[in-house]
Structure formats: C-alpha cells, structure tokens
Amino acid sequence: MTEPLLQTTVVGSYPQPDWLVNREMLSKVVPRTRLREIWRVPEAYLQQAQDDATLLAIRDMERAGIDIITDGEMRRESYSNHFATALEGVDQENPGYVTTRSGQKTPVPRVVGKLRRTRPVEVRDMQFLRANTDRPAKITLPGPFTMGQQVKDEFYKDAEAMCMDYAAAVNEEAHDLVRAGADVIQLDEPWLRNNPEEASRYAVKVINRALKGISVPTVVHLCFGYAAVVPGLSKPTGYTFLPQLADTIAQQISIESAQPKIDLGVLKDLAPKKVMLGVIDLNDPAIETPQKIAERIRAGLKYMSPEKLLPAPDCGMKYLPRATAFGKLKALAEGAAIVRKELS
Structure with a gap:
C-alpha cells in the first residue's frame, strides 16, 4: 500500500498533565539521573496514572489528525534518563557530577562497570501504545552517542568502546520494541551537534550498531535543544554535524528548522534519506495557522520531493502547555493537508 504524502508525526514527547508531574520542577532541568520527586502520584498508583496520561496523549494526537503517533513519553522524566539509568554498569545510588558550560554542576549517571541491558525498559510502554x-x-x-556524552565514565576510559556497548543495549531493546508492535524506531541524538569532532570519529559507527537488523523504518533525531532550555535567538542557524548522517543506515533524519530558521539547502546533503522536518516553532507561544505550516512545508519541498518529507514539530513538546501543544499539532495536520491537496 502506498503511504500518503507528507505524513505528519511528532518527535516524541507531549505535555505531561499537572496532576502527574511537578511541571515547575520539570521546567528547571532536563534530568540525566532519576528524578523521582518530580512525580505527584504515590508509587503504588504511578503506573496506573502514567497509563491514564498516555491515553490522553494518544487521543490528543489522534484528534489532532497526526499520522504517526507516540505514547507522548508520559512515563519519562526526560528523553534519556528512563533508559540510560536502567542498564547494568551504572551506579544507581551514587551519581557522578559534571560541570556544564555555564558552570553549573549537574548529576549524571556514573559508569562503574560494563554496560549491559538486563531487562526490557520500554517494551510495556510500546505494548500499551499498540x-x-x-x-x-x-x-x-x-541514542548511544548522546548517552555517552551525558555520563561520568569511571570504567571504560574509552568513549568509543563505551558507546558501542550503549549501542548494543539500544539494539537489543529496539528489536524487542519491534516485536511489541513498533512501526518506527527513533534514536534521539541531540548531542551530535554539541561535540561534532568526537561525533565525526565514531558516531555513525555506533548509530549503525544500534540500528543493526531493525526491520521497521528508523529515524535519527538531532536538534539544538528544547526551546524551553534554549530560547529565542540563541540557537545557531546551521548544523555542525549533519551531512555525515547520510552514511547511517537510518532511513529518516529528523531536524528542527522552524525556531532556528536554518538554511534548508542542507536538505540536499541528506538526499538518500527521508527527512522529518521541524515546521512547528516550540519557542513561540502562539499557535501557528495551518497556512503558516503549509508555507514552511513548501519551503522544504523546494529541496526534496514530497515522498521524502514528513512534517513534524521541531523537538519534543513536553514543556508546552497542553492546549498549546494540541493546537499546534492540529495546525500541523491541517497545514499538511493544504499542501497535500495542492500536490494531488
């Protein structure tokens, strides 16, 4: 069956309800280690509450008209820590600390042994979604490269070797997720652009290891950071590590372009791939009109065919008010429909 043109999708996360998480606490941090105090629901009822929140996210995406949906990542404190802290080889009780570029000390997973996946982490999440x-x-x-950038390594002393073990763990999980009903597997790799020199040495290798043998479409997502964390005009207007991703085995590359207003000529560097193109600005509290979304989609179509473009938000939506996120997704679906009609 032929897929519809301009399939709409989300990057991953959707706003968690205020009754589920302390959103004021959430707004201050993207946690690398576990942050259990963020949950408002007692442990005995937390899974049930997360299931209910997931149903809300699923129904919102369906009502908005999104073609390829997620579970909204309702069970996660951040995009990465849910999986990264579930592996053997990480000291769960005693985190490490790194100093950020702004001089702030941040707790991170401390790697003290060989990294192994000993149990499913997201398989129930996928079964529930399916x-x-x-x-x-x-x-x-x-993604394995990003996880390797977010830890204190006290075991490997070799970043590439550590990331290869992260990749093996991701690959095991991804195969189980396909068996659980996943139609698409996405790796989140925002740190590729933070450390392009190290990325150039081995990022493609570890990404390919993470996606080895996966039978469904695969995506690599990279961005400049959440709009709530990197607001306004502080985002660069181009990626330092992008053409290299054409060499990965991922079928799709996800990039943001609405907020940073990047030169879409970079899409030519990804010619073999489909592109999830960010056409929703998550820094703008206003809900875009469908016509504005259509305009951004048309801009992407100047550089690639409609068969290869999937309109999406710039990044995860978890930091937005829920009503705003829903409105933006509805505009996304309606904007894509406008352009789809023009192409028919």
Missing part, C-alpha cells in the same frame, strides 16, 4: 491505537506508532530511544 493496544490503544490503530495508527502507525513510533517509540523513541536515547
């Missing part, structure tokens, strides 16, 4: 929607369903995993 049981509650008949739409194509995507699930996201933190």
